[in-house]
Amino acid sequence: MNILGLETSCDETAVALLQVQGDNFVLPINLVSSQINLHQKYGGVVPEVAARAHVETIFPLLQESGLAADGSGVDVIAVTGGPGLLPALRIGLETAKALAFAWHKPLVAVNHLEGHIYSPWLSAIKPSFPALALIVSGGHTEIVLVKDHLNYQIVGATRDDAAGEAFDKVAKLLGLGYPGGPAIAQQAQLGDPASIPFPRPMSDSGDFDFSFSGLKTAVAVYLKQHPEAPVADVAASFQQAAVDILVQKTLAAVKKFQPQALILGGGVSANLHLRKTLGESLTARHPAITYHVPNLEFTGDNAAMIAAAGYFHAQAKRFVNPVTLIASPNLRLK
Amino acid sequence: MTNITNSPAETQQIAAQLAAELQGGEVILLNGELGAGKTTFVQGFVQALGSADPVRSPTFTIMNIYQADHPAIKQIIHLDFYRLAETQLQDLGLDEWLGRRDTVIIAEWPPAGLDWAGSRQIKIQLSIHSEQTRQIIVS
Numbered sequence: 001m002n003i004l005g006l007e008t009s010c011d012e013t014a015v016a017l018l019q020v021q022g023d024n025f026v027l028p029i030n031l032v033s034s035q036i037n038l039h040q041k042y043g044g045v046v047p048e049v050a051a052r053a054h055v056e057t058i059f060p061l062l063q064e065s066g067l068a069a070d071g072s073g074v075d076v077i078a079v080t081g082g083p084g085l086l087p088a089l090r091i092g093l094e095t096a097k098a099l100a101f102a103w104h105k106p107l108v109a110v111n112h113l114e115g116h117i118y119s120p121w122l123s124a125i126k127p128s129f130p131a132l133a134l135i136v137s138g139g140h141t142e143i144v145l146v147k148d149h150l151n152y153q154i155v156g157a158t159r160d161d162a163a164g165e166a167f168d169k170v171a172k173l174l175g176l177g178y179p180g181g182p183a184i185a186q187q188a189q190l191g192d193p194a195s196i197p198f199p200r201p202m203s204d205s206g207d208f209d210f211s212f213s214g215l216k217t218a219v220a221v222y223l224k225q226h227p228e229a230p231v232a233d234v235a236a237s238f239q240q241a242a243v244d245i246l247v248q249k250t251l252a253a254v255k256k257f258q259p260q261a262l263i264l265g266g267g268v269s270a271n272l273h274l275r276k277t278l279g280e281s282l283t284a285r286h287p288a289i290t291y292h293v294p295n296l297e298f299t300g301d302n303a304a305m306i307a308a309a310g311y312f313h314a315q316a317k318r319f320v321n322p323v324t325l326i327a328s329p330n331l332r333l334k
Numbered sequence: 335m336t337n338i339t340n341s342p343a344e345t346q347q348i349a350a351q352l353a354a355e356l357q358g359g360e361v362i363l364l365n366g367e368l369g370a371g372k373t374t375f376v377q378g379f380v381q382a383l384g385s386a387d388p389v390r391s392p393t394f395t396i397m398n399i400y401q402a403d404h405p406a407i408k409q410i411i412h413l414d415f416y417r418l419a420e421t422q423l424q425d426l427g428l429d430e431w432l433g434r435r436d437t438v439i440i441a442e443w444p445p446a447g448l449d450w451a452g453s454r455q456i457k458i459q460l461s462i463h464s465e466q467t468r469q470i471i472v473s
Binding site for chain 2: 010052083084085086087137138139157158159160161162164165168169172173213216217219220221224329330
């Protein structure tokens with residue numbers, strides 16, 4: 001089965017074609033707008049965040065993909081239906097609807113978080129069920145119990161800021177620039193992670209929820225009181241606090257729900273310290289549970305993961321009507 | 335009006351007092367440095383308008399919508415301009431919500447010069463005094 005995936009829920013415009021044969025997932029096309037210098041090639045300025053950017057980018061991307069103009073070679077179209085910013089979601093959704101209508105192809109709507117959960121299916125070794133997923137990005141921090149394909153239960157979430165947002169804002173406080181995740185990770189390598197005892201908010205809350213706003217605020221207040229603090233030590237101590245709390249809560253959820261597999265996904269799963277610490281802690285305590293982390297290219301927003309989740313929607317015949325499908329900015333996973 | 339608060343709970347109380355005075359259709363503009371308590375303020379504000387929805391930072395999602403339980407106000411639009419450099423409100427799909435009496439908008443990091451379509455604006459300025467203490471100016 002060949003699935004065309006489209007993703008426009010946040011900053012990235014992305015197009016992918018996924019070919020699935022048995023357990024073999026191959027990507028002849030996988031384009032993400034930020035990885036291609038589109039505005040150099042096609043002219044015009046692409047603003048960082050605006051539906052305008054998706055409008056200006058999606059057709060050049062489809063053209064760049066080399067996809068046949070009559071839709072041959074596509075069996076199913078998968079598109080992100082939410083959550084996300086309404087005008088941004090609409091661009092991908094209306095494009096997908098128009099293509100499905102014109103080509104007479106079945107359409108499936110995928111939840112963006114579901115895409116991140118399915119990102120490890122793009123690798124050779126697939127997770128078994130039940131699985132537990134920690135999804136961490138700029139906009140999300142969620143622990144999801146995946147009982148079976150397309151069967152989700154959110155068991156923990158941030159109560160304020162997402163983990164990736166905390167990385168970006170602490171990077172800003174330290175004058176490290178955007179995006180903050182890689183900048184913090186780089187500085188952290190040069191610093192002492194035990195030098196500043198930042199709090200581990202909600203570590204004793206007894207549930208699987210997070211609070212990263214308090215950690216960010218602790219860094220802001222510390223920097224006011226210690227303006228001369230070495231940047232590398234602050235970055236390393238902050239990263240350690242963030243990773244500690246993510247690992248602690250995730251392993252507590254693993255202990256409770258006893259999954260077959262643990263999945264890490266989302267933009268923050270590109271953080272090597274988190275990838276390594278979570279994997280090592282899991283192996284030390286639960287050696288029988290498999291650990292699945294997407295390849296680095298599939299950690300950020302992309303359309304390949306939307307196509308992967310879309311494949312399972314199509315397998316379950318969960319098709320949607322292109323005439324009536326609308327974007328759902330507040331779509332919840334269930 | 336200037337307030338000094340000594341805990342996140344006190345910051346939320348100030349937000350609840352503001353919420354109690356609203357009639358619907360207002361735009362609340364929240365300014366303050368990182369860690370000053372803007373999200374904390376919004377949490378108190380949204381809760382005071384009868385919403386049980388979780389209030390999370392919209393820095394990446396740009397806009398969150400909460401359902402209120404209030405005689406006049408039916409929804410609260412939570413905006414965050416932190417990542418947006420040059421933005422027109424139309425780009426965010428706000429046309430649908432601006433100027434409605436059953437809606438209040440609360441915006442973090444609002445840039446100057448946005449056209450709020452004649453809505454009554456209330457400005458909140460938060461700043462860090464010490465680890466727990468915050469100054470909140472309502473104008």
